[in-house]
Amino acid sequence: MEKLINEFSVGLFFWQAVVFILLLFLLRKFAWTPILNAVNEREQGIKDALDAAEKAKLEMANLQADNEKLLQEARVEREAMMKEAREIKASMIAGAKDEAQAEASKAIASAQASIQAEKKAAVAELKSTVASLSIEIAEKIVKSELSNKDKQLELVETMLKDANVN
Amino acid sequence: MQRKTLVKLLSILFLATTFTMSAKDTSKDAASSGDTRAERKQQVKDYIAHHLLDSHDFGLFSYTDDATKEKHHIGFPLPVILWDDGLKVFSSSKFHHGETVAEVDGNFYIIEHAKIYKTDAAGTITYDDVHHATNAKPLDFSITKGVFMILLTAFLMFFLFRGLAKSYATNGGIAKGTGRFFEPIITYIRDDIAIANIGETKHKKYMPFLLTVFFFIWFLNMFGLTPLGVNVTGNIAVTTALALIVFLITTFTGTKDYWKHIFDPLGDGMPWAGKIFIYIILVPIEILGLFIKPFALLIRLYANMTAGHVVLGSLLGLIYIFQNWIGGSLSFGLAFAISLIEILVALLQAYIFTMLAALYFGFASETHEHEEEQDGEIAHL
Numbered sequence: 001m002e003k004l005i006n007e008f009s010v011g012l013f014f015w016q017a018v019v020f021i022l023l024l025f026l027l028r029k030f031a032w033t034p035i036l037n038a039v040n041e042r043e044q045g046i047k048d049a050l051d052a053a054e055k056a057k058l059e060m061a062n063l064q065a066d067n068e069k070l071l072q073e074a075r076v077e078r079e080a081m082m083k084e085a086r087e088i089k090a091s092m093i094a095g096a097k098d099e100a101q102a103e104a105s106k107a108i109a110s111a112q113a114s115i116q117a118e119k120k121a122a123v124a125e126l127k128s129t130v131a132s133l134s135i136e137i138a139e140k141i142v143k144s145e146l147s148n149k150d151k152q153l154e155l156v157e158t159m160l161k162d163a164n165v166n
Numbered sequence: 167m168q169r170k171t172l173v174k175l176l177s178i179l180f181l182a183t184t185f186t187m188s189a190k191d192t193s194k195d196a197a198s199s200g201d202t203r204a205e206r207k208q209q210v211k212d213y214i215a216h217h218l219l220d221s222h223d224f225g226l227f228s229y230t231d232d233a234t235k236e237k238h239h240i241g242f243p244l245p246v247i248l249w250d251d252g253l254k255v256f257s258s259s260k261f262h263h264g265e266t267v268a269e270v271d272g273n274f275y276i277i278e279h280a281k282i283y284k285t286d287a288a289g290t291i292t293y294d295d296v297h298h299a300t301n302a303k304p305l306d307f308s309i310t311k312g313v314f315m316i317l318l319t320a321f322l323m324f325f326l327f328r329g330l331a332k333s334y335a336t337n338g339g340i341a342k343g344t345g346r347f348f349e350p351i352i353t354y355i356r357d358d359i360a361i362a363n364i365g366e367t368k369h370k371k372y373m374p375f376l377l378t379v380f381f382f383i384w385f386l387n388m389f390g391l392t393p394l395g396v397n398v399t400g401n402i403a404v405t406t407a408l409a410l411i412v413f414l415i416t417t418f419t420g421t422k423d424y425w426k427h428i429f430d431p432l433g434d435g436m437p438w439a440g441k442i443f444i445y446i447i448l449v450p451i452e453i454l455g456l457f458i459k460p461f462a463l464l465i466r467l468y469a470n471m472t473a474g475h476v477v478l479g480s481l482l483g484l485i486y487i488f489q490n491w492i493g494g495s496l497s498f499g500l501a502f503a504i505s506l507i508e509i510l511v512a513l514l515q516a517y518i519f520t521m522l523a524a525l526y527f528g529f530a531s532e533t534h535e536h537e538e539e540q541d542g543e544i545a546h547l
Contacts, residue, residue, distance in 0.1 A: 004402050004468075006298065009281070011247075011306040012220055013403040015313040020382065020407060023320045028374035031327035036373060038334035039353060045339070 203487060210483030214476055218397050219280035220312040222246055222258040226394070239263050244314055248275070248282065250304030258308070275304070282306050312404065315396045319385045323378075348381075355380055359521055363528040372527045375415060379408060380520040383467065387512030390471060391505065399515070400471030402464070409464035412523045413457070420530040427529075428452040459526055463519060470515050474508045 146152050225241035243259035250273060260268035264277040267289040276285040283301035285291060292300045309317070330345035341349045360369035360376055386398045398404055426433070429449060432441050481504060484497035 007219065007402050008406070009220055009306070009310075009312075009401070009403045011308055012310060012312050012401060013407050014307060015309070016316055016404045016407040017411070019313075019316050019320050020378070020411065023323065023382070024374060024378045026324060027327055027378050031324070031331045032374045032377050034331035034334060035327065035349075035352060036356065036370075038331070038339050039349070039356075042339045 206487045206489075210480070210486060214479040214483065216280075217395060217479060218400060218472060218475060220310045220401060221280055222261065222277060222282070222308055222310055223263060224311050224314060225263065228263075244309050244311065246282070246306075246308040248304040248306055248308070250284070254304075276301075280310075282308070311396055312398045312401055315386065315389055315394070315398050316404070319382060319389065319398075323381055323385065327381075351380075352377060355520065359517075359524045363521070363524040364531060365528065368531045371419070372415070372524065372531075375411070376520050376524055376527075379412075379523060380516050383408070383519055384513060384516035387471060387515060388509070390475065391508055391512060397471065397475050399467055400475055402468050405464040405468045408467070408519070409460040412463060412526060413460040416460070416526045416530045417456075419527065421533050423533045424530045428456065459522075463522055467515055467519055470511060474504075474511055478504055478508065 223239075223241055223243045225239050227241075228237055228239045230237050243257045246254075246256050246258050246260075246268075248254040248270075252271075254270050254273070256268065256270050260266075260270070261275075261277050267285060267287065268275045269287070274285045274287055274289070275282050276289045276291065277283075278291055278299050278301075281299075281303065283291060283299050283303055285301055294300050326344065326348070329343070330341060330348060333342035333345050334340070336342075355376055356369070356373060359380075360373055364372055383399055386396075386404075389396055390399060429452070430441075430445075431448060431452065432444065436444075478501055481497045481501040484500075485494040488494055488497070
């Protein structure tokens with residue numbers, strides 16, 4: 001202990017204290033504060049970057065989910081549209097068919113009607129022609145038949161016979 | 167560029183440590199007769215004692231010319247600053263390496279065991295019965311070898327860390343050059359010394375001191391291992407100054423809780439009548455503890471660094487004592503191994519000093535829930 005006290009140098013103590021305190025303040029101002037700030041800033045930056053990356057990842061996942069949803073919706077919509085189109089097509093075809101059918105049957109009906117009318121007219125004409133022809137023939141026959149007396153009698157008789165049978 | 171050169175120079179010095187140290191120590195005081203082994207032992211002992219002390223000139227080594235028996239000193243003188251009825255500044259070359267009396271303004275001074283005494287023209291020194299000089303001592307503020315190294319370390323640290331700080335600004339927040347090596351150490355001190363002992367919220371104001379003291383001690387310890395032969399951190403005045411600063415910071419940043427813990431450690435957990443008997447013993451111990459903590463710091467650093475220098479010096483001195491091939495190479499090998507350990511010790515002592523300082527700052531700055539503390543103290547009793 002005595003040796004230590006004897007070894008103690010006031011001058012060295014003084015210089016050590018002065019230089020050290022000066023160095024402490026100088027380094028605090030010019031070195032430690034900027035260094036620690038830079039290190040802290042960088043660490044904060046890294047932390048922020050990691051957080052941002054995490055967030056971006058999450059957003060990406062969200063976006064992907066959204067995309068998937070959108071795609072699903074589009075698919076459903078397409079499906080619905082296709083179905084609708086198919087229905088429209090079917091109904092159009094059916095409508096056209098019906099219309100054509102109706103048109104056809106109408107045409108057929110009118111044709112039939114005109115045929116019928118023609119037929120009727122033809123029959124009527126035929127009847128009248130046949131009637132006039134028959135009358136002509138009958139006239140001619142009657143003329144020839146009644147020229148002979150016997151034959152007139154015979155006819156009356158035959159007619160009478162028929163009338164009897166009836 | 168300058169920084170790089172400095173670092174390179176330092177690395178070379180570290181690498182060359184053991185080799186040049188052996189060269190230095192064997193070329194010692196051969197002026198007095200070194201014929202018998204006992205004499206040589208005494209010479210080595212004196213040399214180590216001399217090496218551990220500060221000195222007024224920067225001697226690298228000395229040798230004796232065989233032909234002329236003249237002793238040559240290689241090194242350079244340093245300024246001597248004395249306060250003796252006025253400021254006196256002169257070069258230490260006036261002492262001729264402690265061999266002559268220096269005359270300044272009609273006063274005579276002489277160096278005895280690295281201290282400057284007033285004397286007369288003949289250089290008379292009177293001793294008391296325990297062989298201590300009783301001559302008058304002027305106040306000595308000389309730039310000694312130790313002060314020179316302190317200044318050198320301060321400049322080195324300033325440029326090194328200023329450069330690191332600048333490299334952050336110019337390099338987009340990323341360290342460049344030597345800073346790459348020091349940055350992890352700085353973050354280690356912040357995370358594992360300051361934050362671990364003081365806490366996340368309060369460590370910031372102690373960081374400059376912890377960083378400065380760590381690098382200061384470490385660099386000076388490393389300088390102590392170079393062939394420059396300096397022993398700054400192994401000097402009691404230096405460690406005292408450092409420990410005193412720790413003590414002052416601890417004392418002046420102490421919170422209410424810290425002082426309460428010293429003067430009223432049990433708090434309200436016990437009636438005053440019961441506490442008074444415990445406190446008669448407890449409070450003096452706590453108060454003593456205030457001073458013992460920094461005292462332990464200063465002694466620990468001093469003792470470790472001095473011990474390292476003594477061991478290394480003794481091992482190298484063995485070469486001179488044995489003066490044969492076997493003993494010489496054996497002690498060289500041992501000294502080499504110890505040197506490697508000393509490099510570790512240099513870092514370790516800086517770490518321990520910083521760690522304990524942080525621990526004391528942690529005590530001083532703590533504010534805690536006293537409820538828990540009381541329970542703990544009572545359970546402990």
